[in-house]
Amino acid sequence: MSAVIVEGLRKHYGDVRAVDGVSFTVAEGEVFALLGPNGAGKTTTVEILEGHRDRDGGTVSVLGLDPATGGRAYRERIGIVLQEAGFEEEFTVTELVRLYAGFYPHPRDPGEVIDQVGLADKRNARVRTLSGGQKRRLDLALGLVGRPELLFLDEPTTGFDPSARHRAWELIDGLRALGTTILLTTHYMDEAQNLADRVAVLRGGRLVAIGAPDTLGGAGRGSVLSFRLPEGAVPADLPPLTGEVEVYGEAVAVHTGQAARDMHALTGWALERGVELTSLTLSQPSLEDVYLDLIEQPGPAAGDGEPGASSGSVIGDGESESSPEPAAGEEFAPGRRS
Ligand SMILES: Nc1ncnc2c1ncn2[C@@H]1O[C@H](COP(=O)(O)OP(=O)(O)OP(=O)(O)O)[C@@H](O)[C@H]1O
DSSP: OEEEEEEEEEEEETTEEEEEEEEEEEEEEEEEEEEEESSSSSHHEEEEETTTOOEEEEEEEEETTTTOOOOOHHHHTEEESSOOOOOOOOOOOOOOHHHHHTSSSOOOOHHHHHHHTTGGTTTTBGGGGSOHHHHHHHHHHHTTTTOOOOOEETTTTOOOOHHHHHHHHHHHHHHHTTTOEEEEEOOOHHHHHHHSSEEEEEETTTTEEEEOOOTTTOGGGOOEEEEOOOOOOOOGGGGOOEEOOOOOOOEEEEEOOOOOHHHHHHHHHHHHHOOOOOTTTEEEOHHHHHHHHHHHHHGGGGGSSSSSSSSOOOOOOOOTHHSOOOTTTTTOOOOOOO
């Protein structure tokens, strides 16, 4: 079942089309990341889902309710971790987490939550004395304490030191294991890669791609086979390959959509000649490579039609309105992540 269903969502600020016909679904128990450059419309989308911002068009269902009219019954079922929450600075950490716990019918134990976010030694400190990263951890505690079915995390680890960040990832993973649905925004591709079951890329208020982090952009992006030319060999000696061959001195890179076939041809060739293919590696484009491609290529945000990619999980101009579901084979199954 879907925890979130967004169809044809629109929000305009004067001439700025902040969200321009966005459709997607988030399954129950899924960790879903919204990616996109500054101003892409992520926060606006999330704020509409939280019930904090009105929409100009489209339909939104979150936990079966419309956030615009869900009221208190809706707010009790969600948790929100904002980019910049304004706290009551004179409260202590424990006082504030307890205060928030009191807003919810079935809260978590405040002390446990404070421990989980790594603020145990600051439990009696006043909020104004916390460092930036510690305040962000307090944000996380306040988002968790109500035992939400759906947690919104807006750039949850911005300003965290590396170990706090890994701790937050573990915490988010733990929430996933408890079945909490999580919708997060982030600028960190490693965070999306580590945490998200699926990611959606927004650009200029439109959805340009959606899929699992490992397959975003589709299989059409292929793999890269790299190796060093054996001594005495020249590129013309190489066997016929399906991929495009690039040679930089001794180094060869084969960009291929048929990695097994090309690998077989190359290793067979090397064995026949009795030579080694040193530094032979097969690699995939990283999520960051794919993301940069997606947001840099000309596309609907620039007003010039198709984004120029043909893969199943890349969405053409306007298509996001009519096809809210991910491409076939990308349905979410809890626990599917490796
Ligand atoms: N209250 C507002 N009034 C006018 N324009 C707004 C308002 N809020 C957002 N915008 C504009 O809407 C667009 C989308 O902004 P939004 O904050 O949703 O982007 P974002 O993807 O979250 O960006 P970031 O990564 O910088 O947080 C931007 O062009 C922004 O300037």
